[in-house]
Amino acid sequence: xxxxxxxxxxxxxxxxxxxxxxxxxxxxxxxxxxxxxxxxxxxxxxxxxxxxxxxxxxxxxxxxxxxxxxxxxxxxxxxxxxxxxxxxxxxxxxxxxxxxxxxxxxxxxxxxxxxxxxxxxxxxxxxxxxxxxxxxxxxxxxxxxxxxxxxxxxxxxxxxxxxxxxxxxxxxxxxxxxxxxxxxxxxxxxxxxxxxxxxxxxxxxxxxxxxxxxxxxxxxxxxxxxxxxxxxxxxxxxxxxxxxxxxxxxxxxxxxxxxxxxxxxxxxxxxxxxxxxxxxxxxxxxxxxxxxxxxxxxxxxxxxxxxxxxxxxxxxxxxxxxxxxxxxxxxxxxxxxxx
Numbered sequence: 001x002x003x004x005x006x007x008x009x010x011x012x013x014x015x016x017x018x019x020x021x022x023x024x025x026x027x028x029x030x031x032x033x034x035x036x037x038x039x040x041x042x043x044x045x046x047x048x049x050x051x052x053x054x055x056x057x058x059x060x061x062x063x064x065x066x067x068x069x070x071x072x073x074x075x076x077x078x079x080x081x082x083x084x085x086x087x088x089x090x091x092x093x094x095x096x097x098x099x100x101x102x103x104x105x106x107x108x109x110x111x112x113x114x115x116x117x118x119x120x121x122x123x124x125x126x127x128x129x130x131x132x133x134x135x136x137x138x139x140x141x142x143x144x145x146x147x148x149x150x151x152x153x154x155x156x157x158x159x160x161x162x163x164x165x166x167x168x169x170x171x172x173x174x175x176x177x178x179x180x181x182x183x184x185x186x187x188x189x190x191x192x193x194x195x196x197x198x199x200x201x202x203x204x205x206x207x208x209x210x211x212x213x214x215x216x217x218x219x220x221x222x223x224x225x226x227x228x229x230x231x232x233x234x235x236x237x238x239x240x241x242x243x244x245x246x247x248x249x250x251x252x253x254x255x256x257x258x259x260x261x262x263x264x265x266x267x268x269x270x271x272x273x274x275x276x277x278x279x280x281x282x283x284x285x286x287x288x289x290x291x292x293x294x295x296x297x298x299x300x301x302x303x304x305x306x307x308x309x310x311x312x313x314x315x316x317x318x319x320x321x322x323x324x325x326x327x328x329x330x331x332x333x334x335x336x337x338x339x
Contacts, residue, residue, distance in 0.1 A: 223308040
């Protein structure tokens with residue numbers, strides 16, 4: 001039943017704290033994750049969100065990699081519409097050169113922000129469409145492999161660092177689009193169940209059905225991301241899940257701000273409209289004490305046949321965040337099939 005487990009972080013900027021504190025806590029969490037046995041530590045790219053500091057994953061990845069020694073560190077993900085493929089190849093080629101055999105490049109096809117901010121990032125409205133994703137992904141892979149055809153205008157360009165890198169590329173997705181593409185390219189696939197639970201089984205089936213062996217993988221390799229808030233008892237876990245519910249409700253209503261504290265969330269229960277707005281996503285969260293978390297994670301692993309689980313939990317209280325990830329690691333280490 002043993003399944004590898006990894007961690008996704010957003011560097012939350014909690015109300016009353018600074019961006020610097022948020023980023024330093026992410027580095028500290030990466031160090032702790034390595035000690036607890038997590039295989040990977042990924043950072044997600046978001047923009048124009050006052051409560052999230054991970055807008056530049058490549059920079060933070062370098063800081064986490066420098067502070068650790070064995071855990072793989074990467075992006076979950078780099079949002080390809082926001083960046084020129086050559087820039088990504090150079091940035092992650094640099095990371096791979098400095099931290100060989102430890103860098104993951106997770107690629108997503110959404111901008112991870114609103115369209116106005118996406119335009120400010122790339123300044124080219126025509127490059128913001130997700131339909132451009134396969135072509136831009138092909139360019140990125142060609143820069144990393146030095147594999148442009150001789151008659152291609154980019155064949156004269158060498159990504160330095162970048163070309164010949166040994167980084168591990170993943171495709172990320174919350175629907176069947178990237179799942180099918182990952183399968184056809186023979187790449188590992190990470191599904192964002194933590195915010196698109198309804199699409200889980202369709203996406204995993206599409207990935208496995210479309211999979212073609214490649215130089216990267218002989219067989220499909222699927223990772224499933226789940227929101228887990230673990231504590232020593234159910235009541236404590238529910239209390240610490242409050243900020244994430246409130247932050248999501250505010251985001252869905254177009255009023256994002258600094259990440260709320262647990263006290264703020266307890267004092268501001270969600271309205272029925274807010275509950276409805278977050279229900280589809282939060283219904284898949286795993287929130288509770290050890291026994292409940294173990295039961296739910298066992299069910300998730302068995303039902304999805306996931307090759308790896310990635311844990312996402314954005315607790316406002318950093319000590320509680322550490323405790324949640326520690327307990328989750330212990331639960332996953334001890335996981336056994338249902339009798």
